[in-house]
Amino acid sequence: MNREQIYNSTMERASRLYRKVTVNAWDLYMCACQLAGEKYKVAPGDVLVAQDVCRREIERAGVEYDSDVSVALEDYIKTLDDALEAYRISENRS
Numbered sequence: 001m002n003r004e005q006i007y008n009s010t011m012e013r014a015s016r017l018y019r020k021v022t023v024n025a026w027d028l029y030m031c032a033c034q035l036a037g038e039k040y041k042v043a044p045g046d047v048l049v050a051q052d053v054c055r056r057e058i059e060r061a062g063v064e065y066d067s068d069v070s071v072a073l074e075d076y077i078k079t080l081d082d083a084l085e086a087y088r089i090s091e092n093r094s
Helices: 003-042 047-093
Strands: none
Touching: 003 047
């Protein structure tokens, strides 16, 4: 494999991994929102109390989603930076 192919391969792997992690995180977020909605539907009593419970659960799920995506994005950027640096170094060796 030449250096461009190595660089492109690294970029593609990083992109696939980032997408997989963020899609999984999104699925977990959506599941948490759906569960909160189900709890809201069957919650007895005051609608505002039921909404508060659901809102807290959805907000918590959102924070977890944001955290997962942030970590994945940092990993993705580091991989891309490392690949670019390796590409630049290999250029100087040619």
